[in-house]
Amino acid sequence: MSFGVRQFRVEMKMKTMSNKSRSGLMSAAMMAILLSAGAAFANTPGLPIRATEVATQWDALYNFLVGLSVFFFILVVGAMLYFVKEYRAKPGVKTKYIADHHLLEGLWTFIPFVLLMVIFVWGYAVYDKMISAPSNAMEIRVIGKQWLWQFQYDDGRSTINEVYVPVNQPVKLVMTSTDVLHSFFIPNFRVKQDVVPGMYSSVWFEATVPGKHQVFCTEYCGAAHSQMLAQVIALDSEDWENWKRGKKILAEGIRKAGEAAAVQSDKTVASAAAAIPATHPQLTLVEQGKAQFQAKGCIACHTPDGSSRGGMGPTLKGVFGSHSEMINGAKVVADENYIRESIENPTAKIKKGFNPVMPTFKGQVSATEMNALIAYIKSLK
Amino acid sequence: MAHTAVAHGDNYLNHSHGMMSWLKTLDHKRIGLMYLFTVLGYFLIGGLFALLIRLELMFPGQTLIDPNTYNKVFTYHGAIMVFMVIIPAIPAALGNFVLPMMLGAKDVAFPRLNLASYYIYVFGALFATSALFFGGADTGWTFYTPYSIRTSGAVISVIFGAFIMGFSSILTGLNFIVTIHKLRAPGLSWARLPLFIWASYATSIIQILATPVLAITLLLLIFERVFQVGIFDPKIGGDPVLFQHFFWFYSHPAVYIMILPPMGVISEVIPVFSRKPIFGYKAIAYSSFGIALIAFVVWGHHLFVSGQGELANFVFSLLTMLVAVPTGVKVFSWVGTMYKGSIRLNAPMLYALGFLQLFTIGGLTGVFLATLAIDVHLTDTYFVIAHFHYVMVGGALMGLLAGMHYWFPKMTGKMYLEKGARISFWWILAGFNITFFPQFIVGAQGMPRRYHDYLPEFSTLNLLSTVGSWFLAIGFFWAAINLWRSLKLGEKAGDNPWNALTLEWQSPSPPPHENFLVEPVVTTWPYEYKAEAGLTPVRPW
Numbered sequence: 078m079s080f081g082v083r084q085f086r087v088e089m090k091m092k093t094m095s096n097k098s099r100s101g102l103m104s105a106a107m108m109a110i111l112l113s114a115g116a117a118f119a120n121t122p123g124l125p126i127r128a129t130e131v132a133t134q135w136d137a138l139y140n141f142l143v144g145l146s147v148f149f150f151i152l153v154v155g156a157m158l159y160f161v162k163e164y165r166a167k168p169g170v171k172t173k174y175i176a177d178h179h180l181l182e183g184l185w186t187f188i189p190f191v192l193l194m195v196i197f198v199w200g201y202a203v204y205d206k207m208i209s210a211p212s213n214a215m216e217i218r219v220i221g222k223q224w225l226w227q228f229q230y231d232d233g234r235s236t237i238n239e240v241y242v243p244v245n246q247p248v249k250l251v252m253t254s255t256d257v258l259h260s261f262f263i264p265n266f267r268v269k270q271d272v273v274p275g276m277y278s279s280v281w282f283e284a285t286v287p288g289k290h291q292v293f294c295t296e297y298c299g300a301a302h303s304q305m306l307a308q309v310i311a312l313d314s315e316d317w318e319n320w321k322r323g324k325k326i327l328a329e330g331i332r333k334a335g336e337a338a339a340v341q342s343d344k345t346v347a348s349a350a351a352a353i354p355a356t357h358p359q360l361t362l363v364e365q366g367k368a369q370f371q372a373k374g375c376i377a378c379h380t381p382d383g384s385s386r387g388g389m390g391p392t393l394k395g396v397f398g399s400h401s402e403m404i405n406g407a408k409v410v411a412d413e414n415y416i417r418e419s420i421e422n423p424t425a426k427i428k429k430g431f432n433p434v435m436p437t438f439k440g441q442v443s444a445t446e447m448n449a450l451i452a453y454i455k456s457l458k
Numbered sequence: 459m460a461h462t463a464v465a466h467g468d469n470y471l472n473h474s475h476g477m478m479s480w481l482k483t484l485d486h487k488r489i490g491l492m493y494l495f496t497v498l499g500y501f502l503i504g505g506l507f508a509l510l511i512r513l514e515l516m517f518p519g520q521t522l523i524d525p526n527t528y529n530k531v532f533t534y535h536g537a538i539m540v541f542m543v544i545i546p547a548i549p550a551a552l553g554n555f556v557l558p559m560m561l562g563a564k565d566v567a568f569p570r571l572n573l574a575s576y577y578i579y580v581f582g583a584l585f586a587t588s589a590l591f592f593g594g595a596d597t598g599w600t601f602y603t604p605y606s607i608r609t610s611g612a613v614i615s616v617i618f619g620a621f622i623m624g625f626s627s628i629l630t631g632l633n634f635i636v637t638i639h640k641l642r643a644p645g646l647s648w649a650r651l652p653l654f655i656w657a658s659y660a661t662s663i664i665q666i667l668a669t670p671v672l673a674i675t676l677l678l679l680i681f682e683r684v685f686q687v688g689i690f691d692p693k694i695g696g697d698p699v700l701f702q703h704f705f706w707f708y709s710h711p712a713v714y715i716m717i718l719p720p721m722g723v724i725s726e727v728i729p730v731f732s733r734k735p736i737f738g739y740k741a742i743a744y745s746s747f748g749i750a751l752i753a754f755v756v757w758g759h760h761l762f763v764s765g766q767g768e769l770a771n772f773v774f775s776l777l778t779m780l781v782a783v784p785t786g787v788k789v790f791s792w793v794g795t796m797y798k799g800s801i802r803l804n805a806p807m808l809y810a811l812g813f814l815q816l817f818t819i820g821g822l823t824g825v826f827l828a829t830l831a832i833d834v835h836l837t838d839t840y841f842v843i844a845h846f847h848y849v850m851v852g853g854a855l856m857g858l859l860a861g862m863h864y865w866f867p868k869m870t871g872k873m874y875l876e877k878g879a880r881i882s883f884w885w886i887l888a889g890f891n892i893t894f895f896p897q898f899i900v901g902a903q904g905m906p907r908r909y910h911d912y913l914p915e916f917s918t919l920n921l922l923s924t925v926g927s928w929f930l931a932i933g934f935f936w937a938a939i940n941l942w943r944s945l946k947l948g949e950k951a952g953d954n955p956w957n958a959l960t961l962e963w964q965s966p967s968p969p970p971h972e973n974f975l976v977e978p979v980v981t982t983w984p985y986e987y988k989a990e991a992g993l994t995p996v997r998p999w
Contacts, residue, residue, distance in 0.1 A: 123899055124902055125904050134831075135832070135835060138829065138832060139826070139832055142826050142829065146819075146823070146826075149822060150822060153793055153814065154814065154815050157796065157814055157815075160796040160797055160799070160801065161801055161811070164796065164797070164798055164800065165800075165803075166733070166800040166801055170800055171800075172799050172800045173797075173798040173799075174988055175735070175797070175798065176985070177737060178737075178738075178794075182738050182741050182787070182790075182791075185790040186786075189783055189786045190783050193779040193783065193825065194779065196779065196829050197775060197776055197779045197829065200775060200831045200832060201772060201831075202831075203830075204771070204775075204830035205768075207831055207834060256604075257605040257608065258602060258604070258605065258698060260763065260838060262838070262839075262906065264903065267831075268834060268835070269835060269837065269838070270765070271763050271764045271765055273764070274604060274692045274693070275692025275697075276692070278765040291913070294906070296838060297529075297907075297908040298605065299596070299609065300525045300526050300529065302525075302529075302908060302909065302910070303911040303912065422695075
């Protein structure tokens with residue numbers, strides 16, 4: 078990340094322009110436009126590097142707001158200082174009795190209102206991109222716990238505090254916590270999402286810059302909150318193939334990528350190789366889920382192939398993502414949260430045509446097992 | 459003017475004597491001063507905690523205190539500053555002293571209730587403070603669940619203290635509303651009310667409508683901690699995000715409990731020191747109510763990344779944008795008031811102008827955080843810390859200092875020492891900006907809040923921020939010592955040293971026990987400043 082004080086200098090420059098009074102206002106407005114335009118092709122001074130398309134759009138809006146703020150700051154504080162200088166009390170000078178001016182008041186109500194609505198719409202448009210994961214996004218499961226991040230991949234591997242992703246491919250993180258609130262924040266991608274116990278939330282990104290990208294926990298979670306750090310390691314296509322095969326040559330690749338993106342110091346790059354699990358586990362995540370499905374006895378009532386078990390429990394074939402009606406008439410989409418609730422609190426929502434006979438599995442399925450089970454159920458198409 | 463008959467020398471300070479005459483007083487002026495001293499005492503404690511936070515963050519790694527202690531320190535800093543300092547500071551301390559006098563009343567509507575409110579506040583504050591000696595609390599002042607349910611320590615003491623102090627806030631709000639309705643002097647129609655009164659009225663409405671929600675929320679939290687009733691902790695069937703909704707349903711309006719009263723102070727100070735009518739009286743009065751109204755429907759902007767849903771985010775972002783409109787109207791009107799005025803830069807005016815500078819930055823950065831996409835990156839980083847300190851300290855405390863200096867002559871009968879007041883102002887203004895401006899930058903770079911340790915990339919700006927906090931501390935101490943010395947060394951103030959038109963100045967300084975020697979009759983609005991009538995302008999030094 079390109080941390081530094083360059084943003085500060087830009088703002089200071091703008092402030093000094095205020096001395097040139099009226100022309101300063103114009104320049105500040107121009108600066109706002111220039112900064113927004115400039116956002117299209119270079120990293121923004123004072124902000125973390127831009128490593129996604131969303132980050133580029135974020136920076137454009139941010140720079141627009143900075144420019145607008147500088148303009149209004151100069152307008153308000155400039156006018157204030159000018160009045161202090163110009164209208165300082167002098168003996169014998171009488172003041173002008175002005176109590177209001179309806180046109181002026183109308184304008185300074187209306188113009189900010191219009192500007193704010195523009196900002197709102199712009200902000201929503203970028204936000205919409207931020208949270209709408211493409212349907213082809215690769216899923217990685219994230220478990221936050223005091224005080225580490227665990228990642229589970231489709232191939233069954235799992236890593237701690239380092240998550241490996243390909244560049245130029247959308248990745249969706251499906252996240253939960255096993256204890257208190259956490260929040261997954263990747264400054265270089267300009268995204269953040271709270272990680273909540275008892276529920277799944279998600280965040281997505283498509284890294285465009287290979288290398289290491291810092292992750293912070295941004296929801297206060299206790300003693301080691303500030304140590305709950307992780308790295309997103311974005312790999313170019315060659316390195317991604319290597320990672321998939323569990324090869325060790327990654328370190329060299331990351332170093333190259335790291336230099337290209339000017340991220341992080343050498344010592345953190347060097348330590349990355351050691352954490353990579355060199356050997357594959359025997360089972361993929363779906364296979365692990367299938368094993369759990371057998372081991373926990375789910376198969377006694379739920380079939381994976383669409384056949385009926387005499388009405389004891391609905392088949393799980395094609396259930397993920399489907400819409401179904403509950404006995405109370407409510408319509409439910411079977412997403413991660415629904416599946417989890419159905420396992421931990423099965424009587425909460427009963428599918429129409431079935432009885433509330435399933436026992437609870439609360440406390441009997443770990444967070445990692447839950448992710449495997451959901452991956453398995455998801456695979457039953 | 460009403461003070462021609464001042465001769466017999468009886469005032470509220472010497473009307474009765476002894477400790478008990480203060481502790482059992484029903485005089486709103488004495489109760490106001492008791493609030494003020496208690497608030498300032500807690501401000502000192504909260505401020506020392508703040509200095510400790512900055513010292514720990516001076517360098518990366520552990521500098522002074524371990525993470526567990528640090529977490530308690532920032533919890534106390536936040537809880538003390540919010541519940542014990544800023545919420546009561548202007549409404550209860552200055553408001554108690556000034557509001558009845560501005561109305562031309564002898565006291566508030568319910569003087570006994572007023573004293574009870576003070577003791578409830580003190581009791582709640584002591585209850586919360588007692589946690590310090592029983593293991594402390596490390597939840598942050600927001601008490602987010604499920605952490606606050608599971609962590610050890612005296613969390614309940616702090617929560618219950620805040621619960622108790624809430625009643626004080628409700629009762630003061632109620633008292634003020636009735637006072638404003640029933641005890642206005644003859645001729646003081648609604649259209650002639652000083653803007654400080656309008657701001658206090660809007661604040662009181664928020665206090666009585668929003669505070670009960672906090673009370674219920676805190677009670678539920680205590681129930682969950684003590685009896686394991688599953689409300690907010692998913693482990694026992696609760697919903698942690700529900701707590702955030704409840705908490706911010708109060709705590710967002712509470713932000714306006716903190717900022718509307720200083721806005722009222724600024725609306726008084728600027729016309730007096732510009733010798734001009736306030737610009738846009740109606741717009742400023744209505745905007746207070748506009749802000750109070752919108753305050754109730756924007757709480758969800760604290761939850762943009764909580765997973766509350768896209769539709770909720772859409773609505774809350776839109777509504778939050780609207781807050782900026784009446785806020786902007788106020789700021790523009792204050793600056794407009796100075797146009798073609800006859801401006802005197804006495805300390806109250808300096809603090810008011812300081813308020814304008816800091817609050818403008820606080821307000822503008824609020825727009826950043828209201829913008830959905832922008833908030834996703836900035837929320838829970840130091841950008842947010844900087845933003846709300848610009849509003850709460852830059853706004854609320856600057857307003858408090860403006861008010862304390864403005865009404866000091868009325869409260870004490872003596873002028874404060876102008877030179878010291880001005881020096882302290884510059885220290886505070888510079889110190890504040892050095893402390894908090896770098897936090898915007900370090901936050902935009904990604905440094906999360908509530909961090910005991912940080913990456914080396916953030917070092918320079920954190921060091922700068924810490925050095926700034928010393929400037930700020932020097933400024934506050936200087937202001938306090940200066941006011942203390944003014945009690946002894948200050949010149950006799952006279953009844954109306956600022957030549958102001960609001961009613962509190964039409965009474966002797968310090969005011970008599972029942973405020974006015976003759977009942978005031980109001981014939982004009984309070985901003986009828988027509989000219990520099992025979993006043994010698996203060997020389998800028």
